[in-house]
Amino acid sequence: MLGVSLRTAQLWTESGLLDAWKTAGGHRRISRHSINSLLSKTALPPLPGSFSSALQGRVAERGDPLNILVVEEDSELRQLYQVNLEGWSMRPEVCVAANVYEGLILMGITRPDLLVADLRLPAQAGFHMLRAVREMPELAGLSIVAVSGLSSDEITALGGLPDGISVLPKPLRFGQLLDIAERVVASRRAVNRSAW
Numbered sequence: 001m002l003g004v005s006l007r008t009a010q011l012w013t014e015s016g017l018l019d020a021w022k023t024a025g026g027h028r029r030i031s032r033h034s035i036n037s038l039l040s041k042t043a044l045p046p047l048p049g050s051f052s053s054a055l056q057g058r059v060a061e062r063g064d065p066l067n068i069l070v071v072e073e074d075s076e077l078r079q080l081y082q083v084n085l086e087g088w089s090m091r092p093e094v095c096v097a098a099n100v101y102e103g104l105i106l107m108g109i110t111r112p113d114l115l116v117a118d119l120r121l122p123a124q125a126g127f128h129m130l131r132a133v134r135e136m137p138e139l140a141g142l143s144i145v146a147v148s149g150l151s152s153d154e155i156t157a158l159g160g161l162p163d164g165i166s167v168l169p170k171p172l173r174f175g176q177l178l179d180i181a182e183r184v185v186a187s188r189r190a191v192n193r194s195a196w
Contacts, residue, residue: 001035038101066092066185069112071103071129072147073121081116084174090185100125107133112142114184116177119148119155119167127158134162143184147172 010028013020019034070081078096085094095110097103100121107115115133119126130146133139146161149170155161168176 001039066090066114066181066188067110067112068092068094068114068116068181069103069106069110070094070096071100071115071117071121071126072096073098073118077118085177088178088181090181092181100129103129104132107139113188114181115142115144117144117146119146119150124158127161130161130165131159134165143180143187145177145180
């Protein structure tokens with residue numbers, strides 16, 4: 001119903017976003033009312049056509065375009081990301097989310113190759129999301145870029161970020177992000193070649 005992984009649902013119950021209880025055997029049970037309540041609060045943006053196939057359970061094939069998910073609350077910046085990234089010669093599939101909840105739901109649906117997230121989401125939500133994503137084994141291969149106006153000392157003071165997350169300063173230079181995206185594409189090609 002939510003289109004998220006089991007681990008995401010577990011994290012949401014542990015954080016109180018979803019009401020749940022455990023059976024005597026230790027299994028979680030989530031009330032339908034709690035799910036419906038979350039769905040009514042979260043208005044997801046329309047998904048681009050290529051992402052709708054993910055809802056039907058199709059598996060991405062080799063050679064598919066790079067899938068990028070951007071989580072940014074500022075609507076003008078979301079539009080700026082979309083225009084810039086879709087103009088790259090590699091022609092990535094770009095999906096944008098306005099908040100952490102949309103981002104996590106779209107992550108479960110689209111299984112992006114690259115996540116770009118603003119750290120300054122309300123109530124440190126950007127930090128919490130990136131830490132949670134790094135704990136999900138099913139997203140272990142996800143490349144993550146945090147975009148922030150915070151200094152490295154300020155990021156450390158707020159609890160820091162897990163290893164392997166690139167941090168790009170604001171204002172963002174899209175050339176830096178393109179360099180990272182090209183490395184992700186090269187890495188995917190190397191993995192695909194080794195799988196042959």
